[in-house]
Amino acid sequence: MSPPVKLIGTFGSPFVHRAEAALRLKGVPYEFIQEDIENKSELLLKHNPIHKKVPVLLHGDQTICESLIIAEYIDETFEGPPLLPSDPYDRATARFWAHFMDQKCGKPLWLSLWTEGELQKGFLKETKENLALLEAQLGGNRFFGGDSAGYLDIALSSLAHWLGVLEEATGVSLMGDECPALRRWAGEYTSNEAVKPCLPSREHLLGYFTANKDKLKLKAMAMLQQ
Amino acid sequence: MAGGEGALKLLGMWASPYVTRAKLALHIKGLRYENVEEDLGNKSELFLISNPVHKTVPVLIHNGKPICESSVIVQYIEDAFADVGPSLLPTDPYERAIARFWAAYVEDKLANQWVRVLRDKTDEERAEAMRQTLAAVEVLEVGLKECSGGKGAFFGGDRVGYIDVLLGGMVSWVKANEPLFGIKLIDAAKTPLLAAWMESFCELDVAKAVLQDVNEVVEYAKAVQARMAAAAANN
Numbered sequence: 392m393s394p395p396v397k398l399i400g401t402f403g404s405p406f407v408h409r410a411e412a413a414l415r416l417k418g419v420p421y422e423f424i425q426e427d428i429e430n431k432s433e434l435l436l437k438h439n440p441i442h443k444k445v446p447v448l449l450h451g452d453q454t455i456c457e458s459l460i461i462a463e464y465i466d467e468t469f470e471g472p473p474l475l476p477s478d479p480y481d482r483a484t485a486r487f488w489a490h491f492m493d494q495k496c497g498k499p500l501w502l503s504l505w506t507e508g509e510l511q512k513g514f515l516k517e518t519k520e521n522l523a524l525l526e527a528q529l530g531g532n533r534f535f536g537g538d539s540a541g542y543l544d545i546a547l548s549s550l551a552h553w554l555g556v557l558e559e560a561t562g563v564s565l566m567g568d569e570c571p572a573l574r575r576w577a578g579e580y581t582s583n584e585a586v587k588p589c590l591p592s593r594e595h596l597l598g599y600f601t602a603n604k605d606k607l608k609l610k611a612m613a614m615l616q617q
Numbered sequence: 618m619a620g621g622e623g624a625l626k627l628l629g630m631w632a633s634p635y636v637t638r639a640k641l642a643l644h645i646k647g648l649r650y651e652n653v654e655e656d657l658g659n660k661s662e663l664f665l666i667s668n669p670v671h672k673t674v675p676v677l678i679h680n681g682k683p684i685c686e687s688s689v690i691v692q693y694i695e696d697a698f699a700d701v702g703p704s705l706l707p708t709d710p711y712e713r714a715i716a717r718f719w720a721a722y723v724e725d726k727l728a729n730q731w732v733r734v735l736r737d738k739t740d741e742e743r744a745e746a747m748r749q750t751l752a753a754v755e756v757l758e759v760g761l762k763e764c765s766g767g768k769g770a771f772f773g774g775d776r777v778g779y780i781d782v783l784l785g786g787m788v789s790w791v792k793a794n795e796p797l798f799g800i801k802l803i804d805a806a807k808t809p810l811l812a813a814w815m816e817s818f819c820e821l822d823v824a825k826a827v828l829q830d831v832n833e834v835v836e837y838a839k840a841v842q843a844r845m846a847a848a849a850a851n852n
Binding site (some may be wrong): 441450451455456460461463464467468479480482483486487489491497524593 | 670671680682684685686688689690692693696697710711713714717718720722756759
């Protein structure tokens with residue numbers, strides 16, 4: 392009998408969503424522990440002393456941090472539909488594009504939403520190029536994982552749900568008409584029965600981004616200095 | 618049965634620590650491969666076709682199919698050649714998660730900061746990057762203790778594993794840090810386990826076969842710095 396699974400997370404985080412989506416796609420029951428990120432709990436600090444971030448997966452007395460590492464752990468530990476493909480080359484492809492999302496795509500995408508003028512133009516151009524690559528990678532497939540959602544869909548899930556909300560909140564168009572496959576995929580992903588329950592409400596997210604526009608713009612400028 | 622070791626080709630550049638990681642993994646597994654030295658100032662057709670997204674080395678080509686990104690390549694070598702040579706990752710899922718956690722740490726907190734010491738434009742930015750790198754090294758000492766579990770000098774315990782390969786690829790550059798910047802990145806006084814790790818790692822046959830000569834790396838880095846300074850002066 393497997394020890395209990397708990398996930399420490401916050402509302403609205405696309406990284407927390409990745410971990411939840413992995414649990415739900417795999418069919419693993421879990422308890423969600425809501426964390427207040429402005430006032431971090433002893434539990435979080437004890438289990439993720441290095442990064443002090445969510446999500447954190449607790450499986451019995453084992454702790455796993457980092458959203459995509461959590462996803463692989465879930466895939467390898469529990470019975471259920473596979474999240475990563477079995478073929479080594481397909482696995483490498485999934486890892487490559489997940490790495491691309493986190494290392495290359497994420498930051499310019501965020502900055503294209505919250506900066507202005509010439510700076511923004513540069514990030515916008517870069518982001519559209521990145522999205523075009525993902526559009527090409529998806530091709531005619533229903534999901535990046537093929538017929539069913541998997542590791543790479545999870546890794547890219549912020550593009551399926553958060554991106555549309557952010558476009559609405561900022562008035563910045565990122566996907567536009569150039570990414571019909573990605574938009575179709577976004578619809579498939581967000582309506583997926585397993586994944587839907589762990590997507591934060593669109594209204595709540597929109598409310599948050601709209602209310603915090605100035606703060607997020609300042610944070611974006613600070614990010615540029617890093 | 619793997620698709621024939623004669624089907625492996627590595628596109629690289631001798632100085633790159635990322636390429637060195639791929640070479641280490643191939644050597645540890647005992648895999649033969651064709652080593653192709655790319656002139657990054659004059660990129661070959663094969664290279665551009667194989668890595669159109671990043672246009673960076675290394676690229677591993679196996680049976681005509683390209684794999685890019687050093688960490689992805691090392692994991693691919695582990696997956697595709699699971700029955701060949703020693704394993705780079707543990708079999709237990711939790712231990713694998715711990716290994717991946719520290720591998721990500723080496724990448725995000727150490728390597729990504731450290732390239733900025735060479736590439737950032739101002740003295741302030743470079744100094745900050747060095748501070749961040751040194752801080753990451755101290756945390757990595759904790760990681761080494763956790764991963765090795767007292768079983769040996771390596772992250773993999775008594776033999777090298779995934780993290781040893783990722784960090785190992787950087788060793789010649791780690792040693793080059795003092796001649797280049799006057800600071801020891803891995804200092805036995807501050808991080809004794811990592812210092813012992815580096816010594817043990819360099820004793821391995823695979824390290825002797827693959828690691829770059831430190832003096833050549835120093836000269837290479839100085840040439841890069843000179844080119845960047847010249848470019849900045851011309852702007």
